[in-house]
Amino acid sequence: MIDDPDRHASKMAKKKAARDKIMATKTGEKGLVIVHTGKGKGKSSAAFGMIFRCIAHDMKCAVVQYIKGGMDCGERDLITARFADICEFHTMGEGFTWETQDRTRDIEMAQAAWEKSKELIRDPANRMVLLDEINIALRYDYLDVTEVVAFLRDEKPDTTHVVLTGRNAKDELIDLADLVTEMELVKHPFRSGIKAQKGVEF
Template sequence: MDDDRHAMKMAKKKVARDKIMATKTDEKGLVIVHTGKGKGKSSSAFGMIFRCIAHDMQCAVVQFIKGGMSTGERDLILSKFSDTCAFHTMGEGFTWETQDRSRDTEMAQAAWAKAKELILDDANKMVLLDEINIALRYDYLDVNEVVAFLRDHKPHMTHVVLTGRNAKDELIEHADLVTEMELIKHPFRSGIKAQIGVEF
């Protein structure tokens, strides 16, 4: 395609795009779900948290599962941005490591209580509930209670991001934005362990 034809095509595209954008005028706090077997659910959510930090928007993170290990995101936020982003690690590790359903349930309930407190504080413009879908999958939390709270009590302009595999249908139905990460290829299958800077 020559330069003139390309320019004409892009000009038409811009007109059509501008027309569509002119109809998008509403604002609201979104319920955002990142799920699926592919890598990148928490990473993408933390990207949004760092965007909020960059815009000096108050935000918060509650980690439901990843309690036992240090992560780059947590270390950076706690050392540099704790005045903008509250960070609460409430889990004690992956469920296959703890192997204690009653303790996992107790920890998930405590994390959910903290999450509700942070969501209700309308100073927080975004709250990330990292790996909450795992707690919901194993019924440590009642998905209907979580959805009802988000529907009935979340401040209008607060964004809530929920990550983890196997998001429940009720949550997907309620959410404004749902992304499923699809696994195509992963180095773990070739004997490569989780590596610093990539996985944590």
């Protein structure tokens, strides 16, 4: 800790000069492939935060939900009620795999969600497309990861950001992505008998 204000100011000036030098080299822009994965909470929450940023900047965007189905979802309720003109929202899943217990149906729904996803990503008007819980569909091989990676690599418009969430992201997807964040589970109230709560989990 530096108590001398002059020493502190000098140190911060040096840090700022070094930072400005680094920032001057960062001039590129591109549509990113962003993956949120890991066992920790917050993957979809962080992704919806980016969707709301797009909405705040008046940037057209879209969401496809792969797994959550008819569950309550505060983000969906808010977007469809107030921002449907700028953000399309498609809930294509029918619930978690242990609830549906019908692999054939789950595959059909995932394939339909992927077709809708491709349509939305191909539309250059959409600056960001969130594929919520697609990693779950890929994990269970409801979708072919090779096809998904090839599409994102070869057909995604240059300025479109695509965000993919869910645990156990496939290595092929991580290799392709520009930004990957793994949410680490340190502590969770579920382990102490606390159920999912409105405003925190949904």
